[in-house]
Each structure stands twice: as structure tokens, then as C-alpha cells.
Amino acid sequence: MLKKVFSIALLVFFWVASSFWYFIPEAQAFTEEQKLLLQSWRIVNQSYLDETFNHQNWWKVREQFIKNPLRDREETYAVIEEMLAGLDDPFTRLLRPEQYHSLQVNTSGELSGVGLQINVNPETKLIEVISPLAGSPAEAAGIEPKDSILEIDGVDTQTLTLDEAAARMRGTVGTKVSLRVQSGRDENAQPRTVSLIRDRISLNPVVTALDTTTNNKVGYIRLNQFSANAADEIAQGVNRLEQQGAEAYILDLRNNPGGLLQAGVEIARMWLDSSTIVYTVNRQGALGSFDSTDDILTDDPLIVLVNQGTASASEILAGALQDNHRALLVGEKTFGKGLIQSLFELPDGSGLAVTVAKYETPSHKDINKLGIMPDNVVAQQAITYSQIATEADQQYQTALKLLTSQENVVANAA
Incomplete structure (x- = not known):
């Protein structure tokens, strides 16, 4: 083996x-x-x-x-x-030290944010949703697997690394973050803006x-x-x-x-x-x-x-x-x-x-x-x-x- x-x-x-x-x-x-x-x-x-x-x-x-x-x-x-x-x-x-630490926490404890697991689509180079975490603000807002995150608080995600995008969505419980989301199921759908309140993600x-x-x-x-x-x-x-x-x-x-x-x-x-x-x-x-x-x-x-x-x-x-x-x-x-x-x-x-x-x-x-x-x-x-x-x-x-x-x-x- x-x-x-x-x-x-x-x-x-x-x-x-x-x-x-x-x-x-x-x-x-x-x-x-x-x-x-x-x-x-x-x-x-x-x-x-x-x-x-x-x-x-x-x-x-x-x-x-x-x-x-x-x-x-x-x-x-x-x-x-x-x-x-x-x-x-x-x-x-x-992974800078803070990113490295966050990644370790992500597999062993809890975090505060919107509850999205993300990926970079190798073809489009866009930040893509793998899945929303169960019971998270992102799931409650209807964000689905394969959706693309185009902007985070007005910042074009194509200018961000994967970890920078994740860091921008994490934050203090009760604070707000705005995402510009493109549907992965319907390519003809217009991008929508979703406002989320960060929460403790179990x-x-x-x-x-x-x-x-x-x-x-x-x-x-x-x-x-x-x-x-x-x-x-x-x-x-x-x-x-x-x-x-x-x-x-x-x-x-x-x-x-x-x-x-x-x-x-x-x-x-x-x-x-x-x-x-x-x-x-x-x-x-x-x-x-x-x-x-x-x-x-x-x-x-x-x-x-x-x-x-x-x-x-x-x-x-x-x-x-x-x-x-x-x-x-x-x-x-x-x-x-x-x-x-x-x-x-x-x-x-x-x-x-x-x-x-x-x-x-x-x-x-x-x-x-x-x-x-x-x-x-x-x-x-x-x-x-x-x-x-x-x-x-x-x-x-x-x-x-x-x-x-x-x-x-x-x-x-x-």
C-alpha cells in the first residue's frame, strides 16, 4: 500500500x-x-x-x-x-499564517462566516461554490453548488486568490457581506446580489x-x-x-x-x-x-x-x-x-x-x-x-x- x-x-x-x-x-x-x-x-x-x-x-x-x-x-x-x-x-x-490556521480550524472546530465551500473553476477561473454548509446563511439564501461568486462586497473575485476570497467571506458574527452570484444551473440567468449576515458555522x-x-x-x-x-x-x-x-x-x-x-x-x-x-x-x-x-x-x-x-x-x-x-x-x-x-x-x-x-x-x-x-x-x-x-x-x-x-x-x- x-x-x-x-x-x-x-x-x-x-x-x-x-x-x-x-x-x-x-x-x-x-x-x-x-x-x-x-x-x-x-x-x-x-x-x-x-x-x-x-x-x-x-x-x-x-x-x-x-x-x-x-x-x-x-x-x-x-x-x-x-x-x-x-x-x-x-x-x-x-497559505499565509492566518490562512493556514483557518484551514486547520476548518477541519477540526468551527468558524464564523457565511458557510460556503469554494473552489476555482479550472476552465472559467471563477470562484465556484462546491457546496453551502448545512444550516449556514449561504444555504438559507439559496446559494447552490456550481454557482459562481463574481463579487464580494463589490470586489471582483477574479482579482482574488481562493484563500483571499474565503477570508473576505469570513468575519465577525452579525456583520454583513454582499455577494454577486451567477447561477450554475441556469447560464442565462442574470447575476443576483445576495446580502448575508455572518454567523457561527458549526x-x-x-x-x-x-x-x-x-x-x-x-x-x-x-x-x-x-x-x-x-x-x-x-x-x-x-x-x-x-x-x-x-x-x-x-x-x-x-x-x-x-x-x-x-x-x-x-x-x-x-x-x-x-x-x-x-x-x-x-x-x-x-x-x-x-x-x-x-x-x-x-x-x-x-x-x-x-x-x-x-x-x-x-x-x-x-x-x-x-x-x-x-x-x-x-x-x-x-x-x-x-x-x-x-x-x-x-x-x-x-x-x-x-x-x-x-x-x-x-x-x-x-x-x-x-x-x-x-x-x-x-x-x-x-x-x-x-x-x-x-x-x-x-x-x-x-x-x-x-x-x-x-x-x-x-x-x-x-
């Missing part, structure tokens, strides 16, 4: 400075600013997925940028960002309930994000539902933007018996895998709900359950993010997010920009947070109907 590779915010690789300087002649002195630039360059040199570096001579890039005067830390950051921009990869980026990743409205008792599990405690909460939730007599399960991954890859792998292991969960491919084409064992929580029938906001680690979990015939997928095609980033901490408390690998589902499907097609496609207009898992939720109701016949679910999943 390939050494564990993690998505954004999963693992911080602490870089030992002494290991970096072995190839530099001792007589050659560098300033602290140059050292930070060179360390950033070397991390990318050793780890970046595209060994052509976007068809650049990476050594020449090093020589070009080390000539900059770098009079202070801000100048160094600007030069590092300029160097990384040449890769034309929005996921490989510098990152509690798991919600469970027992549905007794059908012939079978169905355990409902909604996973909002793959945070550090998601796997433990899933395990506790399933155990409670088993004690309550659950005979089948609905796992809701809709509008789940991902998070920690390892959390996705651990949750897949709770449902899959001795199966491959995901393959990872590095820039040398080396194929590694994460596999499950035989220690599962339950073998009851399972249906997974997905939509356009199901992304990254969510797609890894959904793809593993679908390809191994453990679950049926119901809903809409997923987002299509099949790249893996690692975080590298720099000595001054900043960090680099670097695309280090791509993943394939157990049947070797590369879903990047393509997404995963569910077994049962059920289109659905946006519903509110309070309407999830109710009669207004057509995708949930479809899953319930499928689960009324255990034989039907097993036959379709086999």
Missing part, C-alpha cells in the same frame, strides 16, 4: 530545514527570505503531481525568482505566489435519525464534512441506530465538499468487507491503494444520496461503495474533484497546499472534472435545511422506496 497520502488539511508535513540544504554549497549564503522561497520551490519540485510543472523548466524558474530582492516577508510571499501561479493550478497555493459533521415511516426501520445518517472526528461520530451514530433496530441505512453525502481523505477511508472501512477503497496515482504513475478489512459495523442494505455538491473525499466514499456493489447511489452527478493535496508547513507558520496525486475509484475511474453518476438519477430543485429527509425531499423519498424491499436493494447493488 502506498504511504498514506492525504487531501487538503489532512496532514501537515513538517519539513526539516537541515534536509533541505544538503545540495547547497556551504559557502553560499542566503537570506532568511531567500531560504523561504527556496524551501517552497523544493517542496513543489519533490511533490507536485505534474512532473512537467506546466511545461516549465523548474530549475530555471528557481534561478529566475531567487534574483528578486526580497526585502521583507510580504515581498517573499508575493514572489512565492507568482512562482506558484506559473503552475496554473488553483489548488497549489501559498462543523459538527454527523446527524442521525431513525425513520419508522416505512415497513423497515431506516437509519438516516447525514455527513456534512470529513473532519477529524467524523469517523468516530459515524461509528457512534450507527451503533445507536443498530440498538434502535435499524434494518437499512441512508447515508446522505449531498453538499458534502470533502475534507480529510483519511476520514473518508476510515468511514468506507466501516461499510466495506475486504475491498479496495481508492487508488492513488502519483506523478511517476505509481499506483497505491487504501483497502478495507473485515471489521464492518453492519451489512444492512445501504443507499447513498449524492448531488453536485458531493465532492472530493465524499466522492471517494461514494465511488468505493458503488464500485464494490455495497450501496446504490441516488441523486445527481457529483462534483468531480479527483485531485489530492497535501499541506506542507513552512518555518514561519505559513504553509503550502500542493497537488501531489490523483485518485481513481476501485474500478479505476478517474472522476476529476467528470464526477460520479448515481445508479438512480433523481433531479431535485433546491430545498431548505429543514426540508432535508422530509416529504419535500424527493431524493430521500426515492431512497426510502428502494429500501422498502431489501431484495430490490441487494439485487441492484450486486
Whole structure:
């Protein structure tokens, strides 16, 4: 098995400075600013997925940028960002100390803001919504996956990095932020201005309930994000539902933007018996895998709900359950993010997010920009947070109907 590779915010690789300087002649002195630039360059040199570096001579890039005067830390950051921009990869980026800290908090605690997970669309270069977080101001305002954020408080987002855009939307609870939003569902729709009041965004990743409205008792599990405690909460939730007599399960991954890859792998292991969960491919084409064992929580029938906001680690979990015939997928095609980033901490408390690998589902499907097609496609207009898992939720109701016949679910999943 390939050494564990993690998505954004999963693992911080602490870089030992002494290991970096072995190839530099001792007589050659560098300033602290140059050292930070060179360390950033070397991390990318050793780890970046595209060994052509976007068809650049990476050594020449090093020589070009080390000539900059770098009079202070801000100048160094600007030069590092300029160097990384040449890769034309929005996921490989510098995180200033405050941004780096916010990214860590985003997977382990809570934050205040509007509750949007965002991405840079690689084709349009616009800030694009992966999904609104459940119960957030953004969800309440009707912002949907694939919508584009054109402006934040009047600032054109094409002039902002991904992290700068996220920072502008975060802020003190009770303060207002204005977003100019272009619909992702209707390209002909005129952009609209949405005024949001920032709120405390809970990152509690798991919600469970027992549905007794059908012939079978169905355990409902909604996973909002793959945070550090998601796997433990899933395990506790399933155990409670088993004690309550659950005979089948609905796992809701809709509008789940991902998070920690390892959390996705651990949750897949709770449902899959001795199966491959995901393959990872590095820039040398080396194929590694994460596999499950035989220690599962339950073998009851399972249906997974997905939509356009199901992304990254969510797609890894959904793809593993679908390809191994453990679950049926119901809903809409997923987002299509099949790249893996690692975080590298720099000595001054900043960090680099670097695309280090791509993943394939157990049947070797590369879903990047393509997404995963569910077994049962059920289109659905946006519903509110309070309407999830109710009669207004057509995708949930479809899953319930499928689960009324255990034989039907097993036959379709086999």
C-alpha cells in the first residue's frame, strides 16, 4: 500500500530545514527570505503531481525568482505566489499564517462566516461554490453548488486568490457581506446580489435519525464534512441506530465538499468487507491503494444520496461503495474533484497546499472534472435545511422506496 497520502488539511508535513540544504554549497549564503522561497520551490519540485510543472523548466524558474530582492516577508510571499501561479493550478497555493490556521480550524472546530465551500473553476477561473454548509446563511439564501461568486462586497473575485476570497467571506458574527452570484444551473440567468449576515458555522459533521415511516426501520445518517472526528461520530451514530433496530441505512453525502481523505477511508472501512477503497496515482504513475478489512459495523442494505455538491473525499466514499456493489447511489452527478493535496508547513507558520496525486475509484475511474453518476438519477430543485429527509425531499423519498424491499436493494447493488 502506498504511504498514506492525504487531501487538503489532512496532514501537515513538517519539513526539516537541515534536509533541505544538503545540495547547497556551504559557502553560499542566503537570506532568511531567500531560504523561504527556496524551501517552497523544493517542496513543489519533490511533490507536485505534474512532473512537467506546466511545461516549465523548474530549475530555471528557481534561478529566475531567487534574483528578486526580497526585502521583507510580504515581498517573499508575493514572489512565492507568482512562482506558484506559473503552475496554473488553483489548488497549489501559498497559505499565509492566518490562512493556514483557518484551514486547520476548518477541519477540526468551527468558524464564523457565511458557510460556503469554494473552489476555482479550472476552465472559467471563477470562484465556484462546491457546496453551502448545512444550516449556514449561504444555504438559507439559496446559494447552490456550481454557482459562481463574481463579487464580494463589490470586489471582483477574479482579482482574488481562493484563500483571499474565503477570508473576505469570513468575519465577525452579525456583520454583513454582499455577494454577486451567477447561477450554475441556469447560464442565462442574470447575476443576483445576495446580502448575508455572518454567523457561527458549526462543523459538527454527523446527524442521525431513525425513520419508522416505512415497513423497515431506516437509519438516516447525514455527513456534512470529513473532519477529524467524523469517523468516530459515524461509528457512534450507527451503533445507536443498530440498538434502535435499524434494518437499512441512508447515508446522505449531498453538499458534502470533502475534507480529510483519511476520514473518508476510515468511514468506507466501516461499510466495506475486504475491498479496495481508492487508488492513488502519483506523478511517476505509481499506483497505491487504501483497502478495507473485515471489521464492518453492519451489512444492512445501504443507499447513498449524492448531488453536485458531493465532492472530493465524499466522492471517494461514494465511488468505493458503488464500485464494490455495497450501496446504490441516488441523486445527481457529483462534483468531480479527483485531485489530492497535501499541506506542507513552512518555518514561519505559513504553509503550502500542493497537488501531489490523483485518485481513481476501485474500478479505476478517474472522476476529476467528470464526477460520479448515481445508479438512480433523481433531479431535485433546491430545498431548505429543514426540508432535508422530509416529504419535500424527493431524493430521500426515492431512497426510502428502494429500501422498502431489501431484495430490490441487494439485487441492484450486486
